[in-house]
Amino acid sequence: MNAIHHTYWLLAGAAALVLAGIGSSLIARRFGAPLLLVFLVLGMLAGIDGPGGIHFEDYTATYRIGLFALAIILFDGGLRTRRESFRGVLAPTLLLATVGVVITAALTGLAARWLLDLGAVEALLLGAVVASTDAAAVFFLLRAGGLQLRSRVGATLEIESSANDPVAVLLTTLLAGYLAAPQALGPGAFALELIAQFGVGALAGVAAGFAIAFALRTLPLSGGLAALFLLAAALLVFGVTGTLHGSAFLAVYIAGVIVGNRNVPGLANLLSVLDAGTWLCQIVMFLVLGLLATPHTLGDALWPALGVAAFLMLVGRPLAVTACLAPFRYGKREVGFVAWVGLRGAVGIFLASIPMLMRLPHATLIFNVAFIVVLASLLVQGWTLGLAARLLDVALPRRDRAIRRVELDLPGSLERELVGYQVAPGASILGGAAAPGWAQLTMIVRGGAILMPETAGALAVGDYAYLLAPPGRVYRLDWLFAPPDEAREAEREMFGEFSFDAHVRLADVASFYDLPIRAKDAPLTLAEHFARKFEHTIEVGDRVRLGPVTLVARELSDDGVAKVGLKLERIGGALARRAWFAGGLAKLFARR
Structure with missing residues (x-):
């Protein structure tokens, strides 16, 4: 009993x-407190030194809980990462996730050796434990806080935080293994292990991503079972990849990215269900890590650990970021923000449990220092995230509410799903904007009655409009139905920052943005260029790539494209400077 x-x-x-x-x-x-800090502190209050008095020191259970939670969090983050985010940032983020972690670990190890009087390998082990940015913290604080960053900065931070865990885990396990058995780490072992981790992890992630997407498109799963299938598949990928000595963290993130960018029926509904699981993983992980901490033992290491944290935030991370991003023409403000948002979180404490499990010398000191570094990072960097984004001008206007969209999977159809919107006051669809040709209006709910489009007439405020659309494109309808304050961001994602009348010559746009075009295309107007590219009927949303710029058909007339949007897919160097003047240029072209 x-x-x-x-x-x-x-x-x-x-x-x-x-x-x-x-x-x-x-x-x-x-x-404005970072929520992860709240959960961490609450766990400490419930622990042995707090009012709760719970005695918890099971590092094995903590390690397993951390693996489970991080697998779900990384998979969820991958599902929400759009393919376009990788354009122009893949090379710098990979450099940050590999060389950047090694530089950060080495510099922090030097500081730790001097501040804590540790041996060279032990100091480097501590540096490796706190070297990687934490994907859970980055995803959580950016998204839960509602902060909208410029695309390149946001993509760099999110992809780096997901891809740098393998190197940190590898460094930590190799160094801990060397301390346990010095003869185990032979020459070249690190490089070979790194290649194996990244190679196996990437291949497993790609294969699993396509397999999961295929299964979701093929199997007749209901919403609840589909979400459970996703979670189980993510954990299976994570476990199998780790068993094959690949990077389980990298594999589960890549699998999530692939699934999130395939035409998966009802993906938006699945993501809303997964939200609850991700939140629970975050809360449980940080509560357990807080329970594991024993504040009465932190006192002896407090000041040296704060010194390590300060060095990491002000010297180690900024030097590593500057060195890695220098070849890619990032602006000073972008580099400054990426350097500052080197958020440490559960991964650091999770890795610090490895020396404890192996009962290495100074393991308790390493754990306590890592805990204090994470606490300082959440306090200082997490609390100032929004302020830094505004001061360094990398934040976009905040969108407080998500655009309300209902997506329904249609049994038997893999190419279309039913998406519904409530027509908001001031919505673009009321002002004459047309839906793309691939979106078919099927019914309208007005005053409790279901009407067919042929009999309903024009849409009115408060109507519920239901359209058939391909699953991968439904987000492109958001700007049509949302109220003006919510629609701006969706419209920018759809059509870009600037718009031009279609009679503007292609040569003028190409000259201003230094875009590659063929000589025979230079005299053409934008409308004529679209007409040549699309032999079929042009639809709103059709796109033409010109180097780092995408032209999007925004408005149509009887003669073809009437207005063109311009998306800057990659902003850097001279292109970034030209972007400051693009608004004026658009107005100039519009008056011609």
Whole structure:
């Protein structure tokens, strides 16, 4: 009976901690506090040195919980990463995720050796533990905080934080293994292991991503079973890749990216279900890590650990970022923000549990220092994230509410799904904007009655419009139905920052943006260029790539394209400077 009552107590206590964390997060939002810090502190308060008095020191359980939670978090982050995010940032993020981690670990190790009087390998091990940015912290603080970053900066941070874990894990395990058995680390072992980790992880992620997407398109799964299938598949990919000595972190993220960019029926609904799982993983992981900490043992290492944290934030990370991004023409403000948002989180504490599991010398010191570094990072960098984005001018206007869209999978159809919107006051669809040809209006709900488009007449405010559209394109309809304050960001994602009348000559646009065009195309107007590219009927949203720029058909007339949007897919160097004048140029062209 005691065991049964103990189980009830554990369940009630765990649920109470989660509820307390959720309640505390609502208060913390008022003060701009990073929510992950709230969960971490709450775990400490429930721990052995807090009012809760819970004695918890199971590092094996912590390690397993961390693996489970990080697998789900990384997979969810990959599902929400659009393919376009990789354009122009893949090379710099890979450099940051490999060379950048090694540079950060080496520099931080030097500081730790001097501040903590550790041996060379032990100091480097500590540097490796805190070297990687934490994907969970980056995804959580950027998205939960509603911060909208410029595309290149946001993509760099998110992809780097997901891809740098393999190197940090590899460094930590190799160095910990060397301390346990110095003869185990032979010459060239690190390089070979790194290649194997990245190679196996990437191949497994790609293969699993296509397999999962194919299964979701083929199997007749309901919404609940489909979400459970996704979670189980992510954990399977993570576990199998790790068993094959590949990077499980990299594999599960790549699999998520591939699935998220395939035409998967009902993906938006699946993501909304996965939100709950990701939140729970975040909360549980940080609560457990907080429980594991023993504040009374942190005192001796406090000041040296704060010195390591300060060095990492102000010297180690900025030097590594500057060195890695220098060849790619990132602006000083972009480099400064990427350097500052080197958020440390659960991964650092998670890696610090490895020396504890192996019972290495100074393992407790390494764990305590890593905990303090994470705490300092969440306090200082997490709390100032929005301020830094505004000061360095890398933030876009905030969109407080997500555009409301309902997506319904249609059994038997893999190419179309039903998407519904409520027509908001001031929506573009009321002002004469047309839906793309690939989106078919099927019914309208007005005043509780279901009407067919042929009998309903023009759409009105408050109507519910339901359209058939390909799953991968439904987000391109958001700008048509949202209220003006929410539609701006969706419209920018669809058509770009600037718009031109289609009678502008292609040569003028190419000259201003230094774009590659053929000599025979130079005299053409934008409308004529679109007409040559598309033999079929041109539709709103049709696109033409010109180097780092995409031209998007924005408005149509009886003669073809009437207005063209311009998306800057990659902003850097001279192109970035020209972008400052693009608004004026658009107005100039519009008056011609």
